[in-house]
Amino acid sequence: MLPQLVLWLVGGALTYRVALSYAEKGIDQSLTQSVRSLARQVKPIGSGLLIDFPKAAQDILEQDPKDRVSYMVSSPPGRFLLGNSTLPNPVELAPLTGVPILYNATIDKKPMRVALLDVDYGEADAPQRLRVQVAKSLAVQKRITAELVADILAPLLVLGALLGVLVYGGVSRGLIPLKRLQAQLGDRREHSLSALSPIEMTQAPQEVHALAGAVNQLLSAVRRSLGQEKRFLSDAAHQLRTPLAGLISQTELAIAEPDAQALRARLVKVLAGAQRSAHLVHQLLSLARNEADVRLQLLDAAALAREVAREWTPRALAAGIDLGFEGDDCLMVHGEKLLFREALSNLIDNAILYSGQGSMVTLRCSQVGGQALIEVEDNGPGLTNAELEHVFERFWRASELPGGCGLGLAIVAEISHRHNGSATAVRVAPHGLRVVIALPLARRGA
Template sequence: MKQAGRAPGLSLKRQLLLWLLLPQLVLWLAGGVLAWRVALNYAEKGIDQSLTQSVRSLARQVKPIGSGLLVDFPRAAQDILEQDPTDRVGYMVSSPPGRFVLGNGQLPPPPPGITIDAGEPLIYEAKLAGKPVRVALLEVNYGEADAPQRLRVQVAKSLAVQQRIARELVADILLPLLVLGLLLGVLMYAGIARGLRPLKRLEAQLGDRAGRTLAALPPIELKEAPQEVHSLAAAVNQLLDAVRRSLSQEKRFLNDAAHQLRTPLAGLISQTELALQETEPQALKERLGKVHAGALRSAHLVHQLLSLARTEAEVSLQPLDLAALAREVAREWTPRALAARVDLGYEGEDTLTVAGEKLLLRESLNNLIENALRYAGRDARVTVRVLRQGTEAVIEVEDSGPGLPESDRARVFERFWRASELPGGCGLGLAIVAEIAQRHGGGASVHAVQPSGLLVRLTLPLPGLKT
């Protein structure tokens, strides 16, 4: 049952707008709270200054005369204090402090425990009729030296004006910022839309390639685009190039397989047709022997082609003991070497750890030893070596056979190239060896041996060491 695809999330444009506008909104709200606190603070300072002036002025209107008081507080001044019903100013004169003398209401005393110095105004907050007020208090001394007295003057003002001033100030600050924020949001939307146009062009180019085969896909070209979009296009081009290389390798493998299998299969068909026409047992046996040899040759070719295809796949490198692997493969070939009267031996390190694919390295050793045994000839010597040279591990297979001329040594790693017409070979063994070495980050080379013979060398990088 086909599973439903996951629904797409927010578009890139909306995500960018969200992450750009959300911090702006948070900063706007934080700015509003900060502006409100600042506005309240400045309004409080203004009220305190006004109350201080009012309480000093009122205190000057109360003049002590002997042991009494003369209150020069005309009705006009009282009307000015009481003209704003929403922000009514309360005042009270008391002597001794707290005993009402005159005023428009009983004002709350200062908080307990506060020391009041004569002649120095005191500002404090209190509640009057359940509403918060700001009170300024000033005490003055009067009377005779033998009968001192103290006069307290209080002026109170509600905090409504403070809050109104703060609201007006915050509105004057935040409304222009809100308008600027909206304008900035529009500009950001337009800028994001313009910045994402290269992605739209990239999408259009990819859409134009939807109906084409992968091998015929041209690279994506973006003339004017940000660096990130160029990087994305370059990554897509690399992917397309890798796909093209993979298809090319697959096509080449199929072509090689078809070309190389055509001849032995045609030979098998012709030999079986002739065998079917034979009546003599001896002649029939000879024909069947040729069919068997052709089948073995075809099986070997198929094995080599599959090995070649395997080397072109991704290689998973794991730590392994290369010296132990070489000794193991050499022991496996010992019976065949004895049958061919070839002295097969191993020299080199007892243990040497490399990062490699065991199956591929075993295949390369099999191909090297098989080639040496086939072409070295009887009574030859074949030596397998695993050595450490600096930052590299070296695999060598040396034989004492006739060797190769210098002109042929340059072509030994080409596919399907053969230096000898001896039966059994297909020209892929050393090509597979070179491909395996390359897949492991190393290389392959061939050298002449004096007085005669051939040496094939593979180099592999040692793990954790750099050249």
């Protein structure tokens, strides 16, 4: 309603200006005709003038006191001959003979519009000039303008009020689908689980299907986030229960053990259990961190892979493993450096742990088409085809060797997914395992 009111006021001001301009043009045309007609009534006779202006014509000009018309004839200009002697001459205008000029003046404290016309007469050796002036009050102009503006704005005001009612009704009617959707969502507040279920499009009004779709996407993201939190808590509780129970049991036995040698053996088991629990907690936290949204930045995957290989070389040598790197010098991808380093570290850790002493582990970087391939290959015992189907599942282990918790490759798969890539595992002939991370290459200039 406020914009409509502002537009109506602006329209009224513009209408007033336009109406005032047209009324002024009408008065100017009338005054121009009057001053020419009056000039024609003054006829030169020799060196004198014959003014043929009957009393009836004078009465017609001066009969309306509200729309008073005054005139003045002077010759030479300024020397009063006939009419109203109080009509002023223009101050800044220089009249030309035979050309009417128009100007504003104040007569008896009233605004007037004046038309002036100079006419030459007389003999060639004795030229003379006649000035004819006709003035008209501007009251009529203002009255006409006010009437015109009122005649225009009054219907517009009625139409504006009618339009306001129609707009209010239309907006209210248009908001009905949103109110129905609000009622549907409001009914879910008491049921936390069902509140996250998608809105049925058959129940949502057609006008708000796009909004309902956006709300469904939001609900799906919230539901997925809650599911990840619940799964993390469940996995953490399940996986920590066994090592913690073992720690408690071994600690109780160590307290009651009188033999120093047996006590040392118990403490070694306690240490191993504590290390396994710490590793498990680290992996669980890493998994939870990887499931959050990540910011991808431009990085050199090959350079980072060489750096990780150098960091793991001392541990590989200590385990009797030949760890090497080969491949391209530069592979630009979009990724998160810490997460990508975590994935490579897990791959090398798994290869060192399960390939066995005397094995070879190779970290390889290559480019195939529009993808960057980062591979970790070992010539250890490898996995069977049936085991390969479960290799990326959480807490699945193909070996009972101590040190693992079944989360390393699951973390690798999750990180690959967060980097818009994929992780696959294939058997290597005659024996061994190759895990491949495939990431899209960064476009030049991106």
